[in-house]
Amino acid sequence: EKRYYTPSMKIAYSDNEAKVEALPSGRFKVTAEIEYDHPLIKRQRLEIIIDEEVFKKEIAPAKTYCFDYEIEQLEAIGLAKGGSLKNAIVIGEKGIHNKEMMTFEDEFVRHKILDLMGDLYLIGRPVKADITSFCGGHTSNTALAKLFAKDIEMTGGGVVPEYPMELDLEGVKSAIPHRPPFLFVDSVTITEEAKAAVGRRLILPDEWFFKGHFPERPVLPGVLITEALAQTACVLLLSKPDWKGKLPFFMGINNVKFRRPVNPGDELILKVEIIRPRMRGGKAAGQAYVGDALVCECEFSFSLVDKE
Structure with a gap:
């Protein structure tokens, strides 16, 4: 990096x-x-x-340049040993000796x-x-x-x-405290510090929650889509050195809409933006996609607290 x-x-x-x-x-x-x-x-x-x-x-x-009257002085003190009209522009009183080099x-x-x-x-x-x-x-x-x-x-x-900053699964785990089976982000690209990020999560066919939701028609629970968006926001914020090591807490969620089901084998694209930053928390907007199709959108507030 x-x-x-x-x-x-x-x-x-x-x-x-x-x-x-x-x-x-x-x-x-x-x-x-x-x-x-x-x-x-x-x-x-x-x-x-x-x-x-x-x-x-x-x-x-x-290219570097000098005045022609300087050349003798430079050579006398051991400088400009590699200089020539082929690699330096030389300026005279009435014209440039090698203007074609410019x-x-x-x-x-x-x-x-x-x-x-x-x-x-x-x-x-x-x-x-x-x-x-x-x-x-x-x-x-x-x-x-x-x-x-x-x-x-x-x-x-x-x-x-440097941004964008790419975080793989290990980078995600170094930023936030969440761990399997309740880790719902595989990777995150932070596009703007403490402002915007895009997460990814591949939904595997053998995920634990499909055993009960639903055995005959597996569908990703909508609440876990919002959780994945929130975890992406956590990575965005807790990767900043000033907030590293904080614990993130959900404080509220609004304007949630689910547009279509998410199925086994789908990859969630999780786009989040901090819309109201605060010293110890704030408000974020999130949108989840599968391909180009919007599957969920919401706004949520959060708080960052010390572990002890």
Whole structure:
């Protein structure tokens, strides 16, 4: 499971030339701006939300760059040993020496974002934050990374899991206290933290309740469909570290409708959404499907209490 760092609060760094700040967020968004006293660059600005596909298409292809007057200085101190006109954009006073190498019109600010991402990865995990960088470079980037590391040390990590989060049967059992024969969820996909999830439960022909409901015409009891929806909501909430280990209690159920029978061999698709969250409970809406057919819908309230 990939895990992300997000700042616990606003974190900022500035010096005489650069300013960079990060705000907590559930995404990775960068607003970067660069400004040079040079007619070919002047000012470039890009605001972009970055995921894996956006990174591959919009950021990764942006090549490094330098001014031609810097090359001799870089070589003199042992840098840019692998640099050439084939892998770096070189800017002269009157033009770009190898403009055919450019992928984007605003390639320079995109490469600054690439530098930022690489430097921040020094903390050892990807970041979810809204980051603003003005005239940033490696110095300000690594300074921000050090502040992130200090935030991790002070707060215990500020780590958020990646969503959607897939939980198999063992993951379900680690989240909720229910056990067979009263465990009615095989797996859960949490699509949004503490907000929405989809559970699954295959109804086997030899389930214990079919012995009495009904011997000659086995049908899944409707009350167990609502229980399966409630257990899916429990997994959604109790997988959150703040609530781990709590005991969930049904407090009420409303607007229950059963649309069609559920038979042996059917797989229940259990969709739940928290519609009224509370500190120690809340209200959820649930819908159960077999294939595309709605079989049950309801709203239920619940309470989360300490085990002792």
